[in-house]
Amino acid sequence: MSEIADAHTAISLTGVEKFYGTHRALAGVDLQVRRGEKIVICGPSGSGKSTLIRCINRLERHSAGSIVVNGIEVSESEDAIQDVRMEVGMVFQHFNLFPHLTALENCMLAPRLSRGMSKAQAEKLAMKYLERVQVAGHAHKYPVRLSGGQQQRVAIARALCMEPPILLFDEPTSALDPEMVKEVLQVMEELAHGGTTMICVTHEMGFARRVADRCVFMDQGQIVEIASADAFFDAPASDRLRGFLAQILH
Amino acid sequence: MNLSLPAFYGYLGQLAEGALITVELFLTSFSLALLFGIILAVATSSKSRIIAAIWSVYASIFMGVPSLLVIFLIFYGGSAMVTAVLGDSASIDITPFSAGVAALSIVYAAYIAELLRGAIANLPHGQFEGARALAIPPLIMWVRVILPQVARLALPGLVNVWSFMIKETPLVSLAGLNDLVATAKIAAGATKEPFIFFIATSLFFIVFSAATLWLATRLEIRLDRGLTRTKA
Amino acid sequence: MSGLPIDLALAYDSMPALLRGLMTTILITVVSLVCGLMLAFPLCFARMSERPWLARAAETFVVFFRGTPVLILLYLVYYGFGQIKMLREGPLWLLFGSAFGCAIVAFSLNHAAYMVEVLRGSLLAVPAGLVEASEALGISRRKVFLWVRMPLAIRYGLKAYQNEVVSFTKGTAIVSVVTITDLTAVANGIFEQTYDPFTPILSAAALYWAFINAIRLVFRFWGAYLNRHNEDGVAETTSLPTSTLERMTGAGFTTMTTTADPATSASTGTGKEAA
Numbered sequence: 001m002s003e004i005a006d007a008h009t010a011i012s013l014t015g016v017e018k019f020y021g022t023h024r025a026l027a028g029v030d031l032q033v034r035r036g037e038k039i040v041i042c043g044p045s046g047s048g049k050s051t052l053i054r055c056i057n058r059l060e061r062h063s064a065g066s067i068v069v070n071g072i073e074v075s076e077s078e079d080a081i082q083d084v085r086m087e088v089g090m091v092f093q094h095f096n097l098f099p100h101l102t103a104l105e106n107c108m109l110a111p112r113l114s115r116g117m118s119k120a121q122a123e124k125l126a127m128k129y130l131e132r133v134q135v136a137g138h139a140h141k142y143p144v145r146l147s148g149g150q151q152q153r154v155a156i157a158r159a160l161c162m163e164p165p166i167l168l169f170d171e172p173t174s175a176l177d178p179e180m181v182k183e184v185l186q187v188m189e190e191l192a193h194g195g196t197t198m199i200c201v202t203h204e205m206g207f208a209r210r211v212a213d214r215c216v217f218m219d220q221g222q223i224v225e226i227a228s229a230d231a232f233f234d235a236p237a238s239d240r241l242r243g244f245l246a247q248i249l250h
Numbered sequence: 251m252n253l254s255l256p257a258f259y260g261y262l263g264q265l266a267e268g269a270l271i272t273v274e275l276f277l278t279s280f281s282l283a284l285l286f287g288i289i290l291a292v293a294t295s296s297k298s299r300i301i302a303a304i305w306s307v308y309a310s311i312f313m314g315v316p317s318l319l320v321i322f323l324i325f326y327g328g329s330a331m332v333t334a335v336l337g338d339s340a341s342i343d344i345t346p347f348s349a350g351v352a353a354l355s356i357v358y359a360a361y362i363a364e365l366l367r368g369a370i371a372n373l374p375h376g377q378f379e380g381a382r383a384l385a386i387p388p389l390i391m392w393v394r395v396i397l398p399q400v401a402r403l404a405l406p407g408l409v410n411v412w413s414f415m416i417k418e419t420p421l422v423s424l425a426g427l428n429d430l431v432a433t434a435k436i437a438a439g440a441t442k443e444p445f446i447f448f449i450a451t452s453l454f455f456i457v458f459s460a461a462t463l464w465l466a467t468r469l470e471i472r473l474d475r476g477l478t479r480t481k482a
Numbered sequence: 483m484s485g486l487p488i489d490l491a492l493a494y495d496s497m498p499a500l501l502r503g504l505m506t507t508i509l510i511t512v513v514s515l516v517c518g519l520m521l522a523f524p525l526c527f528a529r530m531s532e533r534p535w536l537a538r539a540a541e542t543f544v545v546f547f548r549g550t551p552v553l554i555l556l557y558l559v560y561y562g563f564g565q566i567k568m569l570r571e572g573p574l575w576l577l578f579g580s581a582f583g584c585a586i587v588a589f590s591l592n593h594a595a596y597m598v599e600v601l602r603g604s605l606l607a608v609p610a611g612l613v614e615a616s617e618a619l620g621i622s623r624r625k626v627f628l629w630v631r632m633p634l635a636i637r638y639g640l641k642a643y644q645n646e647v648v649s650f651t652k653g654t655a656i657v658s659v660v661t662i663t664d665l666t667a668v669a670n671g672i673f674e675q676t677y678d679p680f681t682p683i684l685s686a687a688a689l690y691w692a693f694i695n696a697i698r699l700v701f702r703f704w705g706a707y708l709n710r711h712n713e714d715g716v717a718e719t720t721s722l723p724t725s726t727l728e729r730m731t732g733a734g735f736t737t738m739t740t741t742a743d744p745a746t747s748a749s750t751g752t753g754k755e756a757a
Contacts, residue, residue, distance in 0.1 A: 316655035327680050
């Protein structure tokens with residue numbers, strides 16, 4: 001199962017471990033993600049899926065092993081962390097939009113502060129991505145006036161405005177009312193048709209089936225099975241995955 | 251250091267007496283403030299707009315004016331006020347202590363009442379309705395059903411008021427009360443050792459706050475028995 | 483005599499003097515508020531620092547200057563530091579050489595200690611998810627603080643800040659004890675001259691009341707402006723975290739009127755505040 005990291009590797013995880021005190025959240029994870037690949041990670045709660053992707057952009061510190069993102073090693077170095085974060089965008093379960101800024105301003109903030117863009121440039125960029133996720137009409141509204149689905153789409157646009165080659169999604173639809181899940185998944189599917197590398201932690205199996213190149217099943221801090229989407233759902237090799245799928249897809 | 255040990259112990263004794271007066275002042279004022287505050291809170295929790303207006307005025311005045319002024323007003327003008335209200339035959343000697351107690355109680359009753367009104371407002375309506383449905387008479391409802399729960403909700407705020415009020419007791423020294431601060435000032439002046447006496451005084455207040463806070467935390471735990479703390 | 487004898491003529495005549503006293507009060511208040519706030523930021527960073535010795539030192543500062551009544555601090559600075567010849571005449575004469583300077587020092591230190599806790603509580607009240615999101619966007623630590631954490635902290639802490647400013651203002655009434663002629667001192671002076679306690683004290687009280695309510699009004703407008711992003715323009719009321727230490731040093735109403743009200747935390751399915 002171990003692949004060799006090469007020039008086409010976007011993210012390379014080798015032997016990644018994470019401890020919270022004595023609790024082992026990640027127990028040696030190996031994963032190579034190719035450029036442009038779409039990966040869906042699923043598993044029971046507590047399996048470490050969120051922890052894993054949060055280690056990629058250093059929102060969590062991994063305790064052991066190595067994480068390399070587009071050639072940059074994720075380490076203690078502030079510069080390295082900054083560089084990695086410019087390569088990686090993230091969409092959160094609870095949106096995390098800045099409540100005191102409009103949708104447009106939410107999107108403009110990072111390009112202006114991190115890339116030094118002018119107000120006009122940033123505004124143009126932001127409108128472009130807000131249109132892409134189909135919330136351009138709400139650009140001047142504050143998050144409190146937007147539905148959950150709209151907020152999450154703004155959050156996606158905000159991440160896109162930094163034009164990262166890699167996008168991480170941490171259960172992006174889990175906090176949404178069912179009728180809004182679809183609109184967000186649609187945006188994500190549309191994104192998937194582009195060349196962005198995407199890693200998505202989700203319970204949306206239909207989405208996984210349609211969009212993922214490979215699916216990863218995690219349990220108790222370890223990767224139990226990785227397979228192409230078809231093989232993953234049609235012919236799960238491990239018992240645990242079979243059990244999990246049976247539960248989720250009944 | 252130009253202070254001999256025996257002299258220091260002498261002053262320490264005086265300080266202790268002053269501290270006693272400070273504590274007396276504080277406990278008396280706080281108890282009265284609590285009593286008035288409860289009465290005010292219950293009385294002004296009615297829907298009557300007139301009462302609400304009166305409360306607004308009272309609250310606005312006593313929370314919008316320095317306590318020191320209230321102390322001075324009562325101390326210097328107190329006997330005249332009493333005569334005015336009760337007629338020429340009545341007159342009482344207003345001591346700094348009584349002026350201090352009166353002033354602090356009136357002012358802090360406002361803060362406490364505000365606190366309690368908030369707590370009452372935050373009580374689930376069901377408590378009132380349940381009590382009424384069970385035909386519990388109003389007085390008993392308040393005393394045995396509502397106020398205990400209000401106490402729980404209001405405790406952190408009451409602890410705040412407690413901590414804040416103790417630090418305003420030195421104001422009464424400016425009206426002539428021989429409390430801890432006044433005594434310390436005299437001692438500091440007499441011995442030319444301001445640091446020793448003022449820092450000692452400061453430590454008294456800090457320790458007093460810490461000790462009472464510790465008690466308050468234990469009280470909170472006790473009051474929370476039988477209830478799961480649900481995070482809002 | 484019946485009723486409170488307020489001598490309107492006297493009140494009118496004393497207005498100029500009272501207003502001059504009010505100016506002094508306002509001056510002392512404003513200067514101390516500014517100095518105290520400036521001091522509070524580095525102290526707050528120290529308090530929240532990961533270096534234990536720094537955090538401990540800041541904590542000690544807060545415990546002392548918040549737990550001590552202001553009057554004692556005033557005495558300490560005026561009769562203590564203010565009498566040290568070296569300080570009075572040395573380079574720090576501006577601070578310790580005059581009663582005014584001593585008052586500013588004492589008040590600023592006291593206010594700073596309270597503000598350290600207000601600041602700290604406000605910063606802690608900013609949902610961690612928002613900070614994470616800004617870090618994930620590649621914004622540097624410093625800029626995250628300036629453009630995300632502080633703006634939000636101000637919104638969360640405004641009520642607490644207002645409470646502190648108001649009670650601080652009322653606390654300045656003690657400066658008369660070190661020969662500064664503030665509003666209270668003027669009122670006392672008039673009383674001593676005329677033997678009428680009511681008129682000057684009530685007039686002074688009215689002026690304080692007006693000043694304090696002006697402050698409240700300013701905060702109301704400021705709050706409405708800052709919170710225009712909220713549905714009803716009302717601040718998210720949150721109960722600032724009350725650490726044991728805070729309560730030990732007498733949180734002085736910083737947490738008193740900011741009660742957690744479940745009804746106002748946006749329950750419109752936005753889920754933006756950390757659950």
